[in-house]
Amino acid sequence: GEDVEQSLFLSVREGDSSVINCTYTDSSSTYLYWYKQEPGAGLQLLTYIFSNMDMKQDQRLTVLLNKKDKHLSLRIADTQTGDSAIYFCAESSDNAGNMLTFGGGTRLMVKP
Amino acid sequence: KAGVTQTPRYLIKTRGQQVTLSCSPISGHRSVSWYQQTPGQGLQFLFEYFSETQRNKGNFPGRFSGRQFSNSRSEMNVSTLELGDSALYLCASSWWGGANTEAFFGQGTRLTVV
Numbered sequence: 001g002e003d004v005e006q007s008l009f010l011s012v013r014e015g016d017s018s019v020i021n022c023t024y025t026d027s028s029s030t031y032l033y034w035y036k037q038e039p040g041a042g043l044q045l046l047t048y049i050f051s052n053m054d055m056k057q058d059q060r061l062t063v064l065l066n067k068k069d070k071h072l073s074l075r076i077a078d079t080q081t082g083d084s085a086i087y088f089c090a091e092s093s094d095n096a097g098n099m100l101t102f103g104g105g106t107r108l109m110v111k112p
Numbered sequence: 113k114a115g116v117t118q119t120p121r122y123l124i125k126t127r128g129q130q131v132t133l134s135c136s137p138i139s140g141h142r143s144v145s146w147y148q149q150t151p152g153q154g155l156q157f158l159f160e161y162f163s164e165t166q167r168n169k170g171n172f173p174g175r176f177s178g179r180q181f182s183n184s185r186s187e188m189n190v191s192t193l194e195l196g197d198s199a200l201y202l203c204a205s206s207w208w209g210g211a212n213t214e215a216f217f218g219q220g221t222r223l224t225v226v
Contacts, residue, residue, distance in 0.1 A: 035217075042116075042202055043217040088155065098143045098206050098215055099168045102155035 004091055006103035013111050018076040020106045022089035025070060029091040032065060033100065034074045037086045046074070046087075076108075084110045114139065116205050116218035124224045130191040133221045137184050137205030143167075144186040145215065146178060149200040158201075161186055162208070193225045 003025045012018045024032070030051050035043040049056045049063045049072075056063045062075040072089055086107050090100040117136040125131050137144050145168075146158040157170040161180035178188040184205075190197055200222050204215040 033215075042118075042219045043204075045214055045216065048214065090155075098145050098160050098162075098204070099157050099170075100145075100147075100155075100204075100215065101157070102147075104154045 004089060004101050004103035006087075006089060006106045008104070009107050009109070011109045011111065012079050014079060014081055016079055018074075018079045018083070018108055018110075020074045020076075020087050020089075020108065022072040022074075022103050023070055024072065024089075024091050024101075024103075026091060026093060026101070027070070028093040029070075030093050031091070032063075032072050033090045033092075034061075034063065035088045035090060035102075037088065037105070039085075043088065079108075079110050081110045081112055084108055116203060116216055118201075118203050118218035118221050120221060121219065122222050122224075124226060125193050126226055127193055127195060129193050130189060131193060131223060132187050132189045133201055133203075133223070135186045135188075135203035135205070135218060137186070137203075138216055141205040141207050141216075142184055143206045143208060143215075144180055144184065145204045145206075146186070146188050147202045147204065148172075149202060149220070150198075155202070158188065190223075195225050198223060198225045 033048040034046040060077045064073045086105040088105045090102045119134045143162045145160040149155045160168040164180045175191045180186045200220045202220045204217045206215045
């Protein structure tokens with residue numbers, strides 16, 4: 001079945017850039033998403049990218065997609081303490097309706 | 113515009129009981145999906161409803177069921193609760209539920225089975 005993998009933990013200093021990586025196995029993935037989850041909260045959609053795109057930028061967020069290697073990354077510029085959270089990547093395919101397959105999440109810790 | 117509303121936020125049940133969780137999607141959204149989040153298994157897809165019909169189902173036992181009403185509100189039911197059912201249950205709504213639509217999540221219902 002489909003599999004989405006992420007590293008467990010990332011620690012950065014405030015003001016630095018953070019890069020969170022994700023790999024997936026489903027070659028039919030059409031859309032790839034990044035969600036943020038803060039303690040005790042649901043999931044907040046940060047951004048998503050269509051599989052025929054290489055890059056998408058949205059303010060401090062940059063998503064890079066290497067479809068050949070099935071590798072997705074999320075770069076957060078000028079990381080702030082408020083960015084500390086768990087970040088999930090997820091994928092879906094055209095024939096899967098609204099069914100997302102999530103990675104295990106990367107816990108981002110931002111040190112002041 | 114109100115977000116996705118899940119009720120109740122917290123629930124404690126005893127093994128063997130059953131539980132019903134509710135999700136009210138964003139107004140105008142017709143697709144509702146349910147996910148279970150546990151520390152061990154992460155986020156796992158339960159099922160998706162669109163226009164009152166179950167469109168997709170994850171790999172969960174038949175004790176987990178759901179339904180969607182004509183106003184798009186959805187409920188999920190878990191019967192004969194087990195300790196392992198303790199989890200955060202998240203519901204997501206989207207306009208029509210295709211792969212190219214954004215899914216918005218509620219705050220979740222935290223279920224504890226004792």
